[in-house]
Amino acid sequence: MSFNNDTIVALATASGAGAVAIIRLSGEEAITIANAHFKSVKNNKSLLKQKTHTIHLGHVVDGERVIDEVLVSIFKNPNSYTGENVVEISCHGSVYIQQEIIQLFLRNGCRMADAGEFTLRAFLNGKLDLSQAEAVADLIASDNEASHQIAMQQMRGGFSSEIAKLREELLNFASLLELELDFAEEDVEFADRTQFKELINRITFVLKRLIDSFAVGNVIKNGIPVAIVGEPNVGKSTLLNALLNEERAIVSDIAGTTRDTIEDELVIDGIGFRFIDTAGIRETKDVVESIGIKKTFEKMEQAQVVILLFSAGEFQTESQRLIVEIEKIKNRFPLKPLIIIANKIDILNTSEIESLKSKIDNIHLLSAKSGIGVEELKQKLISFVNTGALRNNETIITNTRHYDSLLKAFEEINKVKEGLEFGLSGDLMAIDVRQALYHFGEITGAITNDDLLGNIFANFCIGK
Template identity: 55%
Template structure:
C-alpha cells in the first residue's frame, strides 16, 4: 500500500440503484481517467467542476457518466480526487472498476480515503474516527455527537490540555540541563494546581463515556415481570408492530427478544425477557436466568405487573429489590382496562405509570418517563462526549500518569522522574489525536471503515 498509488472504490452502497458513485484519489487519478472519458480533457479542467460524457473501454461505451473533479489540495484527501457517477447496475460498476484497475489504479483498502486525509493533515485521528461514527449514526443524538467530534470537539479539549502540560514539561526538562546549579524554572506549586485543574476536565470526559456509549449504541431497557403480566404486548405496543408472540399461556417468552425504538432522537434498545418465576421447565429456567443477567446489563429496568391481580405488598417488595440493584427503574401497572378504579396507592410514586398495553392507553406517558429515567436530559448537542473506547482508555491512562506526577511532587522526587511521568501523560493524550501513533494502531482503526471511505 503506497501513498503515491491511485486508489479506487465504490462509495455508495453495493447493489442495484438508480446511480452509483465510484471514488478515486491519488496525484495521478485524473490522468488515469482522462483517456477513458469521451468528454472534455479532464487534465485541463478546474477543481470543483462536473463533466458529462461517456466512459470508453476500447471501442465500446461502458456508460454515460458525470465526473466531479477535486484538485489538490481542495479535496477530502487533499490529493487529486474525482468521483464517477454512473448508473447503479452491479455489472456497470464492476466493469468500470475493472477498467480503472487495468488503467493504473488499484482497489482501495478499508478506510484508505480517510486514512490518506489524516496522513495529509486534513484532520487529526480523533476526527478521522468520528467520520466512521457519523456514517454509522442511526439517531439524532449519535449524529450530533459524531458531527461535533468531526468538527474537533474532543480534539480541541485534548490540545488545550497538552499545550498547558507541554509548557511545564519543557521547563522541567530545562531544569535538568542546569541540574548542577540548583535552579527552578517550573514552580511545583503551580504545576500541582495545573494538574488539579486538568484532572477536573479529565474526570468530566471520563464520566461522559457512559453517556457516550448509550448515545452510540442505544439505551438498553429491559422489560421484566411475572409470566402473563403483558411484557410481550407492551413491547409490541412500544414498537407499534407484532414483534413478540402474545399468548394467555404463561411462559410463552422463553428467550430474549430485542428491538429498537427512537425516542426524541435517541435510540432505545428494548429487551423483552422470560417471566420471572420458579419453574421446573429447563428451557424456561434458562430464560429466567437470562432475564436476571439482562437486568444487570441494562441502563433502565421496567418492571411490569398486572394491576388487577398484583398486591401492593408484592409491588413494594419488588420496588425494594429494584432499589438494591442501584439502577434507574420504572414500575408499570398494566391491564388498566381490567380495574374498576384507576386510583392506586402508587399514583404519587415518581417511578410509577399505569397503562393498558393491549389498547395502548398510557404508552405515550410511559415513553416520557422512559426518557426522563434514562437521564438523557444530561445530553446537550454541542457538549463534548467521549464515545470511543480507545479515547476513554487513553484518558484513564493520562489521569493515572498525572496522579503519579502529583505523588512525585508530594514526595519531592527528582526532576528526571517527574519529567518522565509528565511525558507519559503527554504520550497518552497524543494517542487520542494521533500525535503519537503506530502502524498497528492506524491499521486497526481504519480497517473498521467501509471500503469506499
C-alpha cells in the first residue's frame, strides 16, 4: 500500500439518507480547499484564520450556487485524528447533497479516500499504533457490551502498552547480548543471566495469559453458535421465540414445519449467542425435509453448544428410546457442551416431574410456551463463557493476527528459555531474541510492510 501525502475526502457517516451526514477531509490542504467553498453566515470569516477545534456555521457554495447550510469543524495538525489538517462538514443527510459536496471537493483538489485511509494516516503519523488502529474497526463492528468493552480497552492502548513494555525490556537485554559479541575473545557477560531468566519467565507468563485469552475473546467478538436440536414438534421453534422474545420462527402442530435452519442472535449479559433452530431429526421420505435434517447435523458440528430438546410427555412412555438418543448425540459430539431440556413440563404433575429428574442427570425443565425455565436456561448458557477476565478488565485478545504473532513470539521465547537452561552462548540466544522482538513489533506496527497494511486497512469502511 503506497501512501500519498495528498488531501482526501469521504463520507464519514453511513451511506444513504438521514437527518445529518458528515463529510471528512484530511491533508495539508484540507482547510484551504474547504475555505474556498465556504461562505460564513456572518462576518465573511475565513476558515484559514480560525483556531483549531472550532465549529463554524455557513454555506457550502459552488461559485454563486449554494449547495447546503452546514457546520464546519476544524482540526489543525498535529491535534487531529489523522495528525493532519482535518475538516468535518456536517450537512443535511440528503444523498443528493452528500454527493454534490463530495463531487465539488473532488473537482477542486481532493482525492476520494481509500478504505480505512483516515485511520491509516493516523497510524503513519504516530497517532495510533497498529493494534489500536485495528481496534477502531472492532469498535465500529461491536454489537454487544462485551465486544465494545474489549475494543475500547484496546483502542486506549491497554494491549499495546503491555506488549511495548515487554518488548522494551527484551530489547535492552538483546542489546547487552549483542554487546557481548563484540567482546567474544574476552569471554565476558554483560547480560546478567539471572535477571534475564526472570524476564523470560515473566514474558512467558504474560504471553501464555494473552494467548489463552483468545478463546474467550473470539467468542465475545463473534458470538457463540448454539444449535437447538430435537425431534419434530417438540417445541424447538417455540423455544427460539421464547429466547428471542419474538415470533421469529414458524410454529405449528404439524411435524416437520421447520425445514431449514433459522438463525438469530441474543445478547445475554453482554455476550452474543447465535441461536440456530434446526429441522427436526427423524426418519423421513420427504426430500426437502431430509435436506433440512442433513443441515441439522452440519450445524451441530459448527455449534459450540448444543441444546437437545425433548417433549416432557415423551419421557413417560419412551424414556429408554430417548436416553439412547441422548447417548448417540454425546458419542457423536463428546467435547461439546450439551444441555438436555424437557420441554412442555406444564403438562406434568409434581410426581411425574420428579420421575423425569430421576431418569436423566442434569436435565433442564422448561415450558417454552409459558416461559417457565427460560431465564434459567439463559444463565446456564452464560456459564459456558469465562467472563472473569472481562469483569476484571484484563487484556483479552480478539484479533487473529495478534494471536498468530503471540504464538510465534511464545515459540521464540521458549527457545531462549531453553538456551538459558542449557547455557547456550549469547550469540545463539540473540538470534531467537531478535525473532521474538520481530513478532512483538508486528503486533504494534513497529515492524510493518505494505502488504500487511493493505490487508488490515482494506477491511475498514471508507470514511474511517
